[in-house]
Amino acid sequence: MTLTPLVYWAQRHEEIYLRVELTDAQNIDVQVHENVLKFQALGRGAKGQHNYEFSLEFLLPVKSEVSHKSTQRQVNITVRKQQRGWWERLTVLERKPVFLVPDFDRWLDESDAEMEIQEKFLGFSWIFVNMTVRLFIFGQDSLYDTFHTISDVMFFCQTLAAVEVLNAAFGVVRTGVIPTLIQVVGRNFVLFIIFGSLEEMHHRPVVFFVFYLWSAIEIFRYPFYVLGCFNTEWKTLTWLRYSVWIPLYPLGVLAEAVAVVQSIPIFDQTKLYSIPLPKAIGTSINFSYVLHVYLILMFLGLFINFRHLYKQRKRRFRTKKRKAH
């Protein structure tokens, strides 16, 4: 008699996750051939210690390489979709097999995945348009009150941006964790620590340049991701997403470096975040030491992310060219 284990499933735009409920699974054999996944293993399931097996014919084409990892309690399988996209169901059969249930621990609706990008897109577009309009109306004066007019939305967008690190870490999107971490930590350090905690920085024009350069890339990047979620592409937008960073990234980091340098004497004077040392030594470690180290890290970060974006650009345009032949 063939026994079937309980199988939980969830999807992302690029992957399918299956979680097979088998304790101490051994002799695991998972194969994908012509969009049919076949699983076999010896383990303890709902019917005790037995050989368990199942097969699933996927709704749409998948890659034949399949990865699996077993823990003491389950076997986790990851299958990559041939084409990015959201599936309306997992299998060709409209009636779902009885052993297959949604994995609510990992479940994400397509709308959940898109909502977060749309919010950030709206936020950054509002910032960009607002700053541009103010620049036209108030001219140079607008450079001095950027923080008061824009910072709330920027705090909101950059807090949401932290989710990008989680997306990368949990494989929700196909991107590296390190470049995303550098990007998010880098910006949030300047936003929350340099601008957020020093009132003396709020009226400086550098805030305008930092915010403007940050938002200028995002008005192309997030719509590009939104279209990607619908398996759609607009060539001009793709080109802009993978080209505009070439001048913007160094300029953005330069503007951030100016902000850090300008904040150093303020931290020294106010002793904010300085660490007092024992009386015998008689002084304190100023936060400006951290800022000097951070300035070096910034250029290291710029190098790592510039290289990453250059590779992404090459990969994107190479793939497209190949597809065109």
Ligand SMILES: CCCCCCCCCCCCC/C=C/C(=O)SCCNC(=O)CCNC(=O)[C@H](O)C(C)(C)COP(=O)(O)OP(=O)(O)OC[C@H]1O[C@@H](n2cnc3c(N)ncnc32)[C@H](O)[C@@H]1OP(=O)(O)O
């Ligand atoms: C360890 C911590 C140390 C900290 C040290 C700090 C030092 C800090 C120094 C650096 C400071 C930098 C501060 C930043 C300044 C600026 O921003 S200046 C302004 C200009 N900036 C930019 O141009 C950078 C913009 N940012 C990015 O491009 C990203 O954040 C990135 C991580 C640097 C690169 O993005 P990445 O995701 O790797 O590239 P993509 O090719 O766009 O995406 C890869 C695939 O993933 C899909 N995808 C990604 N995100 C999503 C999403 N949210 N939703 C849906 N899909 C997504 C994307 O479509 C790609 O998929 P494919 O199309 O299938 O390839």
